Amino acid sequence: MAMAKPREMGDHWVPMGCHLLVIEDLFLEREGRLILRGVNLAVEEGEIHAILGANGTGKSTLAYAIMGLAGYRPNKGRILFAGEDITEKSVTERAKLGITLAWQQPASFEGLTIREYLEISKRAGRGYLRIEDCLALVGLPPKNYLDRTLNDRLSGGERKRVELAAVLAMAPRLAILDEPDSGIDVLSLDDIMEVIRRMNRGGTTVLLITHREEFARVAHRASHLCGGRILKTGECAEVVQFYKNFCKECTHINEPELEKTEEKG
Numbered sequence: 001m002a003m004a005k006p007r008e009m010g011d012h013w014v015p016m017g018c019h020l021l022v023i024e025d026l027f028l029e030r031e032g033r034l035i036l037r038g039v040n041l042a043v044e045e046g047e048i049h050a051i052l053g054a055n056g057t058g059k060s061t062l063a064y065a066i067m068g069l070a071g072y073r074p075n076k077g078r079i080l081f082a083g084e085d086i087t088e089k090s091v092t093e094r095a096k097l098g099i100t101l102a103w104q105q106p107a108s109f110e111g112l113t114i115r116e117y118l119e120i121s122k123r124a125g126r127g128y129l130r131i132e133d134c135l136a137l138v139g140l141p142p143k144n145y146l147d148r149t150l151n152d153r154l155s156g157g158e159r160k161r162v163e164l165a166a167v168l169a170m171a172p173r174l175a176i177l178d179e180p181d182s183g184i185d186v187l188s189l190d191d192i193m194e195v196i197r198r199m200n201r202g203g204t205t206v207l208l209i210t211h212r213e214e215f216a217r218v219a220h221r222a223s224h225l226c227g228g229r230i231l232k233t234g235e236c237a238e239v240v241q242f243y244k245n246f247c248k249e250c251t252h253i254n255e256p257e258l259e260k261t262e263e264k265g
């Protein structure tokens with residue numbers, strides 16, 4: 001892939017014109033219901049790209065389709081990663097290529113200690129941060145947490161933070177973060193954004209899935225998902241304005257009046 005001249009965005013250097021992830025006309029049906037309805041999206045290598053969308057618009061479904069989870073094979077369309085068509089690849093093959101998903105509702109990995117989980121994550125990727133530093137960055141004191149077991153006794157918020165720490169430890173090529181703030185109340189939004197910046201500075205391209213427009217502050221570009229389609233991609237401020245105008249009082253969740261929206265946009 002040709003590397004173009006970098007462009008400066010805040011304190012980030014972003015290679016320009018290099019698409020790490022390209023989604024072409026993706027349709028996906030679950031239990032007879034069409035959820036993704038022709039998603040087109042291009043994420044540049046090195047950027048933090050926010051996907052903004054209200055509840056039920058298909059954000060998690062899109063995340064699972066990119067990760068290749070069972071039951072989320074598209075009915076139509078293609079997913080390209082680093083120029084390679086990965087539409088038919090398994091979740092394991094995609095993970096090996098460097099794609100990681102941090103879940104909206106993280107699972108508990110029964111039996112492993114947090115230390116083991118973070119070490120496994122680090123070995124699976126190209127991470128260079130110490131696992132202790134990864135935990136501290138997400139607000140969990142390492143001495144209190146490293147030897148705890150990942151089980152149901154950890155709160156949802158603690159599991160969520162451990163998962164963010166695992167992404168930091170792994171430093172994958174692409175991290176899909178599905179609502180990274182959900183369930184986390186102690187860490188402020190600014191602290192989560194700092195974690196995302198650290199990830200990005202470590203070389204990870206971030207697809208940041210959220211319904212909170214404040215997160216656009218950390219992103220280089222954003223896309224607005226509505227009713228299973230990307231309605232707009234561009235500079236964050238522009239996309240946030242579009243989202244505010246058309247989604248805050250949307251009465252057509254997953255059934256947008258596209259024609260009307262496009263007219264106004």
Ligand SMILES: Nc1ncnc2c1ncn2[C@@H]1O[C@H](COP(=O)(O)OP(=O)(O)OP(=O)(O)O)[C@@H](O)[C@H]1O
Pocket residue numbers: 030031033035053054055056057058059060061062104211254
């Ligand atoms: N297995 C399924 N069968 C039928 N409908 C489903 C299935 N999974 C999800 N849906 C529907 O698809 C739509 C999109 O769901 P999805 O979880 O992707 O939304 P989301 O944008 O992540 O929402 P949230 O912001 O609440 O997390 C919702 O209307 C949901 O009810």
Ligand SMILES: [Mg+2]
Pocket residue numbers: 059060061104178
């Ligand atoms: Mg979701």
